Amino acid sequence: MVTARLTAGERWQELASDLFVPLQVTGDGPAPRVRVDYESAADVSYSRVRSTRGEVVRAEELIDSVDSEVALFSLQLRGSGHVAQQGRTTVVRPAEGVLYLADAPYRLTFPSEVDILVVRVPTPALGLSMDRLRQAVAVPLHTSRAGTLGLLARVVGSSLAGRGLLSSPAETARVSAELLREVLAHHSGAPSRSRSPAALRADVRARILRSVADPGLRVSTLADAAGVSERTVHAAFAEVGSSPAAEIRRTRLERSRRLLETTSLSIVEIALACGFSDPTSYTRAFRRQWQLTPAAHRGLESSHPPPTR
Template sequence: MADFHDLTAVPAAQREARLEELVAETHVDMAVRLGRPAESFRASIRRRRIDDVVLVDTACDPCSGRRGPRRAARTGRPYLGVMVVRRGRETVALGEATAELRPGDVVVWRSDRPARFEVHAPQRKQTLIVPVAALADVPGGHRLFRTVVLDGSAPAVRLFTGYLDILSRTLDRLGPAEVATARSAALDLFAAAARHDTAPAPLALMETWIERHLASGEVTPAAIAAAHGMSVRSVYRVFAGAGTTVAAFVRDRRLARARRDLATGDDPIADIALRWGFADASHFTRAFRARYGCTPRDHRAGAGTAGPVAGRQVQAVGAAPESG
């Protein structure tokens, strides 16, 4: 279900305040200023869920915003915003770094960090809101929780931005199982676009090997060491350097695979648990609840997808205008 917002019907004197409210509800809490007289300012926002991830399509006239340290410190559950510029030009400041964004460029911002932006011309953009917990569903996802500007001309980035465009146009027609698959694809493609300069080579190679052997039952530190010509102690050291352990990484990857199977198929839960290396259904249920906050049965029924990801609860206020 989509939430549509259009400032056209909002009285001119209230448009700036209303835009600030909408940015807080759909993106992140920050002070917002209009870049042209309120009487002529236009903006529209469409917000849709992809399971626990959110896709936000925005069209707006020139404006600016600032999120200072105090606002950033009030962030609850942290999340990433992955913003793709489709039309127009925008300047963003993330910490000490400033970047000029053109159509096709991607900026990744953290909800718990100060930031500034300025839209210089009528703009259209898409933002994928990703809770930190969802990053564990892709190999090396914990390293993606950072601010960065991605080169829109890079092949992996173009693949990701092209997929988001297609997803935006087809999402409303997808069934529950297809939405779960779309969510996984969005995270996988984002990870591919963002990880090329984030993962140390040995760790990236081991993560890829683990991913390929998850279903075999042979994913042990000794097997990983043998496959990569290194000692078991070295394997432990590499994972420790990334802030995790072999066991935790393998468990998270198996839970992620099981979560996908629950959403996209109808195999018995006990069969899924066995397939991904859990001793029995009760062991699987305990691990799944600890990781995702709901039982496998509830997740399959859709109970695991409720609740806002970012900002205050959004209320629809009308239909969005054409965003170009």
């Protein structure tokens, strides 16, 4: 992942043009504050942009054939934005997404500080006609069928935060394009497709994270929530040499380790917070995984405090 922190309008315009498509950018006065986290693989990229208020313009004179077959999709995390393209102007609020295409002028206006995720995808990779894509331009899109838009946000956001639901930026890029296609197809009424094993793994992992404290979490529950059979879930994880049960166990243990390192909760409280039925089974599982007990791990961490600055 690449991270950039900028306080000069010219540098932000240069970076934005490199990451997305050639743009004109105005910031909040002479010194905009911008942070960009960025990853890419093949022709797909995804970014998190935190910025002071400003405006981004894709002017007619900046458009050429090199980057005309590009779709950009913004997911609003914080703040609101105004998107104008093809004679439509819309307000995009937190938990909403919006599509804009690089082959026509557009304007993005942010009246206050914003935090957004941006996915950049070649339009052919979306598998939808340009007519269908244009139907979705500058239209606020909410969480769609099966929470696809929310899953897209979690897939991209977790990867940029270093806790990816998928194994690599390349897999994240592929699944991001797939989920974006699903969001746009649902909006335009195009036929839906079955999710790939990678997208299903991301979906199941996200559901495990949300339900990790539930001691009754079962593979059947996860499969039902994802709208597939248990066999399909098992096959998706077998593809990467794992299983959904192993994924549940790993998530519980990793969550417990973070709690040991960052809180003063007791071992019993941590065991229950991570879905273990009792502290004995938790301690046994923790020792199998890391060859020491939870208490010993906490003691080891406390004996090596982080350096002071």
